[in-house]
Structures are given as C-alpha cells and as structure tokens.
Amino acid sequence: MQINTKQDHTAVVVVDIQADFTQAMxxxxxxxxxxxxxxNAAETQTRRLKALGYPIYATQDWHPANHIxxxxxxxxAKPYDVIEIEGRQQVLWPPHCVQxxxxxxxLMDESLFTAIVKKGMDPAFxxxxxxxDDGKKETGLADILKNAGIKKLIIYGLATDYCVKATVMDAIMLGFxxxxxxxxxxxxxxESTAAALEEMKAAGVDIC
Known part of the structure; x- marks a missing residue:
C-alpha cells in the first residue's frame, strides 16, 4: 500500500517490532x-510516513522477569502450555522482551516516534x-491519541495474529x-493469520 498524502487526524501505530519477535535477531x-x-521495509515505510507528516507511535512489550x-x-511447565489462572486462560511463552x-x-530509530507506549509491565497480566492488558488496565495509548486529536489509525507490526489483532480490535472498540x-x-x-485478518475485516478494518 502506498499512502502518499497526509490524512487529517490520522496517526501511525507500529506494534512490537522488537528483537525477541524477529527471526533476524x-x-x-x-x-x-x-x-x-x-x-528494512518496515523502517523504510515508517520513515516515509513520518516524512509525510504523520505522528508515529510505537508499542513495546516490556515484561518484568517474573511475568506470569x-x-x-x-x-x-513447558513453552506453549495453556493453563488457567483466576478463570482465564494463559498461554505460557518463553521469556521474552524482558525489561x-x-x-x-x-528495531527502529526511536527518534521516529512521537511516543513509545510500554505494555505488559504488570507481572500478573x-x-x-x-x-x-488482560486485566483491562489501560496502557495510556488511548489517552495519548485522543489528546492529540487522533481519530484514524494506520497500524502494522508484529504479530498479525496476536498483538496486532488485539491492538486493532481494541482500537475499533474505542471508536478509531x-x-x-x-x-x-x-x-x-x-492459518491463525488468515483467521485474524478475517476477524479484523469483519470488524470494519480497512485492510490493504
């Protein structure tokens, strides 16, 4: 997709392009x-969108070492086991994105970002x-965007079927x-990526 002009009240959110989520690292x-x-493609396009005048925000997984x-x-326990904690299912992941x-x-020049919003800092969720987070505690991203007059979001990053989908679906729920x-x-x-794309499309997301 090529976005060639600045759209009013629109910002970019780059989701979790971090070393632990990349094959490259x-x-x-x-x-x-x-x-x-x-x-390289993600950074090139982020720089292009920045040059067009879009404010760029990033999310960053930022877990304590004792994260649940x-x-x-x-x-x-083994990696990828699924357990129940206080009535909710929890996938057990390899340690990642430790603070x-x-x-x-x-894995981008952080000077591109208007703000970086950290998430996953509560060890219990x-x-x-x-x-x-899964306990419905706000990260602060919604307030940052709304205080900046943002109504539309361009979103991309890692991974389509997990953090990108969750971010997109919450953005829709919040009225963006x-x-x-x-x-x-x-x-x-x-398979999970295709399902995620269908779920987002059904929610009214413009996928391009």
Whole structure:
C-alpha cells in the first residue's frame, strides 16, 4: 500500500517490532518471516510516513522477569502450555522482551516516534493489545491519541495474529477508524493469520 498524502487526524501505530519477535535477531519468540528484509521495509515505510507528516507511535512489550506468561515461572511447565489462572486462560511463552534487555529493544530509530507506549509491565497480566492488558488496565495509548486529536489509525507490526489483532480490535472498540497495512505485518502461522485478518475485516478494518 502506498499512502502518499497526509490524512487529517490520522496517526501511525507500529506494534512490537522488537528483537525477541524477529527471526533476524533470533529472538525467543521469533515470527518466521520477520527477517531482515521485513525490518528494512518496515523502517523504510515508517520513515516515509513520518516524512509525510504523520505522528508515529510505537508499542513495546516490556515484561518484568517474573511475568506470569513465562513458562519458566511455573513449576513443571513447558513453552506453549495453556493453563488457567483466576478463570482465564494463559498461554505460557518463553521469556521474552524482558525489561532493560537487548532483545526488548525496538528495531527502529526511536527518534521516529512521537511516543513509545510500554505494555505488559504488570507481572500478573499478559498484554497483547497496545491499549489494555488482560486485566483491562489501560496502557495510556488511548489517552495519548485522543489528546492529540487522533481519530484514524494506520497500524502494522508484529504479530498479525496476536498483538496486532488485539491492538486493532481494541482500537475499533474505542471508536478509531483503522487501516491495517498487511504487507508490513507478519504472523505466527498462516492459518491463525488468515483467521485474524478475517476477524479484523469483519470488524470494519480497512485492510490493504
């Protein structure tokens, strides 16, 4: 997709393009096609959108080492086990995006961003969405955008079927118009990515 003119009241949200989610950096939760070519394309397009005048925001997974989603913090657990915690299902992931570690860093020039919103900092709750954690605690992104007069969002990043989808669906729920740039996203599996795209399209997201 080529966006060639600035749209009023529109901002860009780049979701979780971090080392631990990329094949290029051999991250602990690497998305298979998130290779160097993908990273270069994402940064090139982000720079282009910035040059057009769009404010650019980023989300960043930023977990404490004792986070509930890490399998290593549960006895006799394995990566990708699903357990129940206080009535909700929790996928147990390999430790990833641990605060102040190299693999938690965003793989773009941070000067591109008007703000970086960290998520997943509460050790008791996972946080796929850039807007809320699983306990419905706000990250602050919605207030930042609304205070800036933003009504429309262009969203892309990692991973299509997890944090991108959750961010997009919450943005719709909050009343934003959303465009998803599919080519600047990568998903975990083809099946779950296709399902996520269908769910977002059904919710009224403009996918291009």
């Amino acid at each position: 051999q991250g602990s939760l690497a998305v298979g096609d998130a290779d160097r070519e993908y990273l 989603s890490f399998f290593s913090n549960h006895d006799n 102040d570690t190299a693999n938690a860093r965003i 996972d946080s796929y969405s850039g807007f809320f 118009d959303v465009t998803l740039i599919k080519d600047l996203c990568r998903g975990v599996t083809p």
